[in-house]
Amino acid sequence: MENNLDELKSQEKKLDIKPHILQTEEVPELNINIDEENFNIELDESESENLIKRLFEEKPDKNVSDFKRKALESYKKTKERSEKFKKKIFG
Amino acid sequence: MIKADKENLLLYELNDRIDVRKFCCEDDEVNDYFHNKALINNKMFISKAYVVINKNNNDIVGIFTLSASLLKLTEKEQYGISRVPTILLGRIGIDNKYRKQNLGRFLLEQAIGICEEVKKLIGCRLLMTESISGSKILAYFKNLGFKYETTDKRSGKIFEVLSFDLF
Numbered sequence: 352m353e354n355n356l357d358e359l360k361s362q363e364k365k366l367d368i369k370p371h372i373l374q375t376e377e378v379p380e381l382n383i384n385i386d387e388e389n390f391n392i393e394l395d396e397s398e399s400e401n402l403i404k405r406l407f408e409e410k411p412d413k414n415v416s417d418f419k420r421k422a423l424e425s426y427k428k429t430k431e432r433s434e435k436f437k438k439k440i441f442g
Numbered sequence: 443m444i445k446a447d448k449e450n451l452l453l454y455e456l457n458d459r460i461d462v463r464k465f466c467c468e469d470d471e472v473n474d475y476f477h478n479k480a481l482i483n484n485k486m487f488i489s490k491a492y493v494v495i496n497k498n499n500n501d502i503v504g505i506f507t508l509s510a511s512l513l514k515l516t517e518k519e520q521y522g523i524s525r526v527p528t529i530l531l532g533r534i535g536i537d538n539k540y541r542k543q544n545l546g547r548f549l550l551e552q553a554i555g556i557c558e559e560v561k562k563l564i565g566c567r568l569l570m571t572e573s574i575s576g577s578k579i580l581a582y583f584k585n586l587g588f589k590y591e592t593t594d595k596r597s598g599k600i601f602e603v604l605s606f607d608l609f
Contacts (some may be wrong), residue, residue, distance in 0.1 A: 379578035381546030383470040383571055385532040387489055387509050389524050389596060390572070390604050399515035405589070406567060406607070407521055415587035415607050419554060426447075426555020433452040436497050440452065441459050 444539045450498050453552050454486050456491040456505075465493075465502040467535035476505055480573055483507075489532060492556070494549060496540075504549045506534040508556060511570060513591070513605070526566075528605070531556050531571040550586065554606065561608050568605040575600040 394402060460477050480491035489509040492504050512531035513524065531553055536545050544563040557569050569582060572594065575577045580602050584590070595601070 379546075379582050380468060380541055381534050381579060381582070382467055382472055382474065382551065383531065383534045384469055384471045384574060385530065387511070387530060387532050388593060390511060390530060390532070390570075391514075392471075392570075392592060392594055393514035394516060394592050397514040402513075402515065402526070402591060402605075403521055403523075406526070406609070409512060411607060411609055412587055412589075414585075417588045419558075419608075422454075422551035422554035423558055425548065425551040426558070428483070429451060429453045429552060430555070431573065432497075432608060433454060436452055437454075440454070440500060 443541065444496070444499075445502065445542050446496055446503055446545060448548055450496055451503060451548065451593040452495045452497050456480055456493050457594050459594050460493055460495075460502070460566065462493070462502065462505075465505060465535075466477075466538055467505075467594045468538060468541075469535060472505075472533055472535040476535070480505075480507065481568075486586055491533075492552065494545075501539065502537060503540045504534070504545055504555055507532045508553060508607065509564070513568065513570065525578055526568055527566045528568040530572045531569055534571075535553065546582070547586070554608075557608050567608055569608055570603065570605050572603045573601050580604065 450475065454460065458481060462480065465476055466473055476491065481490045484491050489507045489581065491505060494504040495501065496503050509530050509532055511528045513526040513528050515525055517524045534546065534549055536549070550552045554569060560566055571588070575593065583604050588606045590603050591603045593600060594603055
């Protein structure tokens with residue numbers, strides 16, 4: 352266990368984990384593969400405080416509100432269209 | 443490459459009338475999941491897989507999964523919560539024939555739309571996902587309003603965990 356932790360720490364040092372700066376036209380391919388069984392996240396004290404502050408005390412971020420509004424419009428349109436074409440797709 | 447017009451894209455929950463074996467993205471593990479495990483997990487309510495279909499040719503353009511999850515907090519008295527109910531965006535992939543068209547954003551919009559419906563019925567505050575630290579995907583998600591929560595280390599890799607506030 353201790354050896355594993357040491358190994359991880361040493362790998363972390365070796366890895367370049369500087370945030371990637373996204374160029375304007377650059378759209379990465381979205382591929383995500385998370386094994387739900389292993390996704391068991393616990394925040395530390397300072398991360399918990401930050402999150403609670405954000406969730407309970409701060410106004411919603413404008414980027415989030417804008418994207419959510421656009422997402423909802425897109426979803427509603429897609430849902431309506433999908434209902435309409437259900438027969439064509441599934442017979 | 444096949445050009446996809448967003449007005450021709452349809453969204454369905456994966457079911458046994460959809461031939462998911464045709465789907466192929468650049469991640470073999472994502473392909474394996476959708477080819478072999480997604481349908482059974484859908485039926486067992488373990489995770490829900492959604493497919494985006496091109497109505498012109500019935501191609502599967504993209505695919506994603508959502509499942510219930512929890513984000514554990516270091517216990518705090520202030521608001522009386524020790525965990526935040528979340529939805530996990532566990533898997534996402536775009537078919538190789540439809541790459542380079544920013545369709546990932548379209549898939550994310552559909553995922554957020556579904557979360558909006560879910561949150562009217564049960565408590566869930568965040569849409570969660572993660573990716574390998576330093577990856578381009580993380581920057582892309584952050585540009586859309588996802589926030590960094592923490593770093594997770596497992597299987598010798600370092601992941602950044604992100605959340606999108608559904609409030």
